[in-house]
Amino acid sequence: MVVRGRKNRRRIDQTAVRAAAVGFAARAARFLGVLLALGALAVGAAWGTRHLRAWLFTSPTFAIEQFAFEGIEHAEEAELIRLGGIRPGDNIFEADLALAERAMAAHPWVEQATIDRVYPRKLKVQIVEHQPAALTDLGGLYYVNPSGKAFKRLVPGESADLPILRGVGREEYSAAPEDGEALFKEALDAMALYREAGLEPRAEVSEIGIDKLEGLTFFLGDDAVAVKLGQGELEKKFTRLGQLFDELSRRGARAEVIRLDNRTRPGWVAVQLAEAAQRRGQ
Structure with missing residues (x-):
């Protein structure tokens, strides 16, 4: 009678081991699936970001068409645009606004220039002129x-x-x-x-x-x-x-x-x- 009891326990132990193995395999498969999904998303995101960037920097949608000046009394818009080095048709994202601000401030009448992007095709240029006293x-x-x-x-x-x-x-x-x-x-x-x-x-x-x-x-x-x-x-x-x-x-x-x-x-x-x-x- 003692031997029969030990045989029952061995059969139960083997069943539990097989169940644990199956559970582990299922979890591992799910984890691998998540990893593969994340990898696919990362690859897709990188591909999408690269193509989005290319579109933003080359699309005619973002070609500068207008300079909106404020604060001008003595300086001329055409001269400030020439000094700033940004031309109509330039990409609004590629335009170096800080460089253009410094260049415009070199105009003798200009004390300070501030440029902001107004998407998709406009630059707003705020000019502070020297006031002759x-x-x-x-x-x-x-x-x-x-x-x-x-x-x-x-x-x-x-x-x-x-x-x-x-x-x-x-x-x-x-x-x-x-x-x-x-x-x-x-x-x-x-x-x-x-x-x-x-x-x-x-x-x-x-x-x-x-x-x-x-x-x-x-x-x-x-x-x-x-x-x-x-x-x-x-x-x-x-x-x-x-x-x-x-x-x-x-x-x-x-x-x-x-x-x-x-x-x-x-x-x-x-x-x-x-x-x-x-x-x-x-």
């Missing part, structure tokens, strides 16, 4: 922007109706452009404060003299009235200048030279009247 003589008249940069030489036909900054020569500016720009910016910032004080309608600034030691001198109006500002406390000085304008107007007098640069007594104002200058000249 004054002129300066650097061996010829140059436009100066509010940051003090002399960015373009004046050519016939361009407006010269701007204040002129004097005191920084061509050699000095070429040797140290940053120093020259800082001096120009100081003068332009002073002119901005003059406008904020409401003085420009009464006497426009026609010229600004720049002196590293003595400071700034404004020349006002057609008579070129000299206003020696010196250095510092410009808001207070312009307040006193406005009061002086009122007094001169009340008296019907004209100034030749106005001095607001007394370092010992900063609150003092000295005025040389035009009539006195004329009498001395007789």
Whole structure:
């Protein structure tokens, strides 16, 4: 009876082994099937990506047809397109926008250029131009922007109706452009404060003299009235200048030279009247 029990257990063990083997084979087959499917997908994806890329970079669907410019006032679109090196018909994906932006920014009027793709066939070009705030003589008249940069030489036909900054020569500016720009910016910032004080309608600034030691001198109006500002406390000085304008107007007098640069007594104002200058000249 003991032997019969052992025979039953051996028959059960063999059945379990065969079932386990069959299960393992089935799982292995499924795993292999998944691997083959993934491999097929990878091959298909690679093939599809390669052909998709080829289509994107060669299809006429993505040939550039239009440049949409914004922000242009002085520069010309055709010249900027030429500088950018991107031509109508070029593929929109292959266009090197960063290179084109740098090239367009080399135009004398352009401070910054930004280009964006508008699919499928357009490039949007945003231009920020230099804004001329004054002129300066650097061996010829140059436009100066509010940051003090002399960015373009004046050519016939361009407006010269701007204040002129004097005191920084061509050699000095070429040797140290940053120093020259800082001096120009100081003068332009002073002119901005003059406008904020409401003085420009009464006497426009026609010229600004720049002196590293003595400071700034404004020349006002057609008579070129000299206003020696010196250095510092410009808001207070312009307040006193406005009061002086009122007094001169009340008296019907004209100034030749106005001095607001007394370092010992900063609150003092000295005025040389035009009539006195004329009498001395007789």
